Amino acid sequence: MFSLHAVRRLRDFVLDITLSIGQGETLVLIGENGAGKSTVLNLISGILTPDRGEIVLGERALFSFDKRINIPTENRNIGHLFQSYALFPHMTVAENVAFGLQCRQVPKAEIAASVTERLAVMRLSDLADVNASRLSGGQRQRVALARALVLEPELLLLDEPLAAVDMRARGAMRKELREQIQNADIPCIIVTHALHDALELADRLCLIEEGKVAADGDPEEVLGMQENGFIASFTDR
Amino acid sequence: MDLTQFQQKSEVSRHSSRTRLGRAALTLLIAVLLALFLLFVTVPIASLFLRISPEAFLRSLAEPVVLDALSLSLITATMSTVIVVIFGTPLALINARHDYRGRDLVDTLTDLPIVLPPAVAGIALLMAFGRRGVVGQYLDLFGIHIAFTTVAVILAQVFVASPFYIRQAKASFEAVDRIYEDAARTLGASPWAVARRITIPLAWGGLISGAILSFARALGEFGATIMFAGNFQGRTQTMPLAIYTTMQGDLDASISLAIILVMISFAVIAAVKVVTRRNF
Numbered sequence A: 001m002f003s004l005h006a007v008r009r010l011r012d013f014v015l016d017i018t019l020s021i022g023q024g025e026t027l028v029l030i031g032e033n034g035a036g037k038s039t040v041l042n043l044i045s046g047i048l049t050p051d052r053g054e055i056v057l058g059e060r061a062l063f064s065f066d067k068r069i070n071i072p073t074e075n076r077n078i079g080h081l082f083q084s085y086a087l088f089p090h091m092t093v094a095e096n097v098a099f100g101l102q103c104r105q106v107p108k109a110e111i112a113a114s115v116t117e118r119l120a121v122m123r124l125s126d127l128a129d130v131n132a133s134r135l136s137g138g139q140r141q142r143v144a145l146a147r148a149l150v151l152e153p154e155l156l157l158l159d160e161p162l163a164a165v166d167m168r169a170r171g172a173m174r175k176e177l178r179e180q181i182q183n184a185d186i187p188c189i190i191v192t193h194a195l196h197d198a199l200e201l202a203d204r205l206c207l208i209e210e211g212k213v214a215a216d217g218d219p220e221e222v223l224g225m226q227e228n229g230f231i232a233s234f235t236d237r
Numbered sequence B: 001m002d003l004t005q006f007q008q009k010s011e012v013s014r015h016s017s018r019t020r021l022g023r024a025a026l027t028l029l030i031a032v033l034l035a036l037f038l039l040f041v042t043v044p045i046a047s048l049f050l051r052i053s054p055e056a057f058l059r060s061l062a063e064p065v066v067l068d069a070l071s072l073s074l075i076t077a078t079m080s081t082v083i084v085v086i087f088g089t090p091l092a093l094i095n096a097r098h099d100y101r102g103r104d105l106v107d108t109l110t111d112l113p114i115v116l117p118p119a120v121a122g123i124a125l126l127m128a129f130g131r132r133g134v135v136g137q138y139l140d141l142f143g144i145h146i147a148f149t150t151v152a153v154i155l156a157q158v159f160v161a162s163p164f165y166i167r168q169a170k171a172s173f174e175a176v177d178r179i180y181e182d183a184a185r186t187l188g189a190s191p192w193a194v195a196r197r198i199t200i201p202l203a204w205g206g207l208i209s210g211a212i213l214s215f216a217r218a219l220g221e222f223g224a225t226i227m228f229a230g231n232f233q234g235r236t237q238t239m240p241l242a243i244y245t246t247m248q249g250d251l252d253a254s255i256s257l258a259i260i261l262v263m264i265s266f267a268v269i270a271a272v273k274v275v276t277r278r279n280f
Helices: A036-047 A093-102 A108-121 A138-150 A167-184 A196-199 A217-225 A229-236 B003-050 B053-063 B063-095 B102-116 B118-129 B136-141 B149-177 B177-187 B190-201 B204-220 B223-228 B239-246 B250-278
Strands: A002-009 A016-021 A026-028 A050-057 A062-065 A078-081 A155-157 A186-190 A203-211 A212-217
Touching: A002 A036, A002 A167, A016 A036, A016 A138, A016 A212, A016 B003, A026 A036, A026 A196, A026 B136, A036 A155, A036 A186, A036 B223, A078 A138, A078 B177, A093 A108, A093 A138, A108 A138, A138 A167, A155 A167, A167 A196, A186 B118, A196 A217, A196 A229, A203 A217, A203 A229, A212 A217, A217 A229, B003 B250, B053 B149, B053 B250, B063 B149, B063 B190, B063 B223, B063 B250, B102 B149, B118 B136, B118 B223, B149 B204, B149 B223, B177 B190, B190 B204, B204 B250, B223 B239, B239 B250
Parallel strands: A026 A186, A026 A203, A078 A155, A155 A186
Antiparallel strands: A002 A016, A002 A050, A050 A062, A203 A212
16 A cells, blocks of 8 residues: 655756555556656655655554654655666676665575575576677666565665567567466556556556646546547557 | 969869868977977986996996985875875765765865975974974973874875875765665665765775875975975985985985886876776
């Protein structure tokens, strides 16, 4: 269970978003470029701080303006995948996946076991010792997902998870992603520009316009709002 | 072909031959300027090698004045580079990543020694750390004397060489994409862990080349050293000071020291090239 109310002054408008997600539910955010979708993810993971509001994950308040709570990013236990995946280019695949466990000072033997297992699950074992800067888009995506999921996060944030994946591989990757999210059984927020992502990954769909929630509900219901200009062009593709 | 056509055609060919001639003249001019400049740089350096026989070079390497200067220079330049790196790295990282009031002032002050004449640096250091200096008078109470000691040599080198490292380090930190730092934070890395495991390794090539440049500048330091540390063999007489001193008596020793510095300079340039090419 995750709930968010965040207000933050951006350059062109004030972002003011209220959202909540149930356990194991996947919420997909759609909207124009610059509508504030990625900003919402950054506010949740703590890279940005809201001006006002409250963010609650499970029993824990991550941010509360009234109670003066602001848990630092590194203690939020949220998996955040960036659009570019941000794999550390000076590390191998295995080192990337081990990074978060090392930060948590998990014993070395345990780290090795977790990393090996996670790489096997994600079919990345062959790439363990390859430098992260030499991977294809699809491989990067899987490594970034492995790096986040090995930490057993309580919430998963995915910013355009398939944008850097080769067109032909996208369908298979999307299916795989769906399985990974289902197995993790945690709330998940996905930002996307692709109709297929919205249709196949979303339990619920949320349209953001100029920092406000313009629609939030069942995917078919939201995509049926053809009087909305963005929805009309989104479903037209 | 009628007359006007013929005239036009000859005009065109005359025009193009003139531009061809002009271009050739320009190329020649640039080549001459370039050659003159290269000669101006290389002839003096070559002259060092031509004015001394290999035997005389090796013989003077055994002279105490040369050996003392060489070891003192290598030790002090290494020490000052270590000090610059220890103080400069956090400063460069903070100024590259955080905006605070007075950051521009700090940037300007750290750059100042680059434009400050070394003689000014020398007298300034003396006024601060000399026996009756602003700071030195209090150190004197505890029996601590800095001026005209090896410590003064190191302080003078730190003063003049620090901007070379700090500027390079700051530029290298700024070149690291913040997305890697953000990703590391979401994976549970504290700010200190982010600096140690992400930012510094990604900026590594730039940090090393900055340290090498700073070392080279420290090695060549002359003006501030002779004013603030004096010119005592074995204690404060670094290689540039020894070159200046021996030039008046033992020219071979002076040339030998100069040749060693030339070789170190070439090694520095080569090292910086190699390190920056391997950069991410």
